[in-house]
Amino acid sequence: MKGPTNNSLNRIESVLDYIENSLHLPLSLEDLASKSCWSRWQLQRIFQEYTQQNVANYVRQQKLSKAAELVLANGNRMIDIAYMLGFGSEISFSRAFKSYFNMSPKQYQKRGLRMGIKKPLIKSPFTESQLNSLFVQIRIEHLPKMTIYGVENKIKGIASAAPDYMNTVPDTWKKFETFSKAQHIVTDQYFGVISADDGEQEGQLTYLAGTAIPLQEAAHIDLTDQDYAVLSFEGPTEMFAKIVEWFVFFGYLTQSMNYGMVMS
Secondary structure, X not given: OOOOOHXXXXXXXXXXXXXHHOOOOOOOHHHHHHHHOOOHHHHHHHHHHHHOOOHHHHHHHHHHHHHHHHHHOOOOOHHHHHHHOOOOOHXXXXXXXXXXXXXXXXXXXXXXXXXXXXXXXXXXXXXXXOOOOOEEOOXXXXXXXXXXXXXXXXXXXXXXXXXXXXXXXXXHHHHHHHHHHHOXXXXXXXXXXXXXXXXXXXXXXXEEEEEOOOOOOOEEEEEOOEEEEEEOOOOOHHHHHHHHHHHHHHHHHHOHHHOEEEEO
């Protein structure tokens, strides 16, 4: 990826804001290109380059994520949801919903769990092309009861008088890497879990780096059966603390701390 320009980032953010506030409209590529002041080709190329997502697929994702929330809310008829989100008919809405969630809106409503819901993209804390995407996205998932095993550390977060997470988070992962290798654990799924207990000092959190695979003599944290705000990360370890900072801060700002918070 070439180094991003402020102008391009601002245009992408404007397009994202417009999509979020206009889910009731059809939101054709022509409309979005007009709002961005780019041609259709330029919008698709730059949007894909900066977000790693296709414009049309992102619009569909956001419409259907909003639809899932409305489906779970009481008192909404499927036909009303269809028209609220710019679908031409209940049939076309139901077909799109089933294609995305692998079940019909009524089946999703009957199950009653928030699964596969993706929040709008937000500019990441990195302003240079250090990661594959310059935007990050939280998803809401209802995870079953599970236990994460690994290495934990007390971290002083942004609310602390002396934050130390920029050092302790990468250090926790390095210790976990050594710990898990000693037990010959092979997996491609890891979790970073942030938790706060009532007895902890203001600004202090517990951070656990680990896996769902049981490890001997490991610290562990039991995750309850509930909704979680989940953020996936792929990148260098030294950048991970910055993502943790963003995730925790974003959680406070959006009250997503009402959910559990998990990084994978």
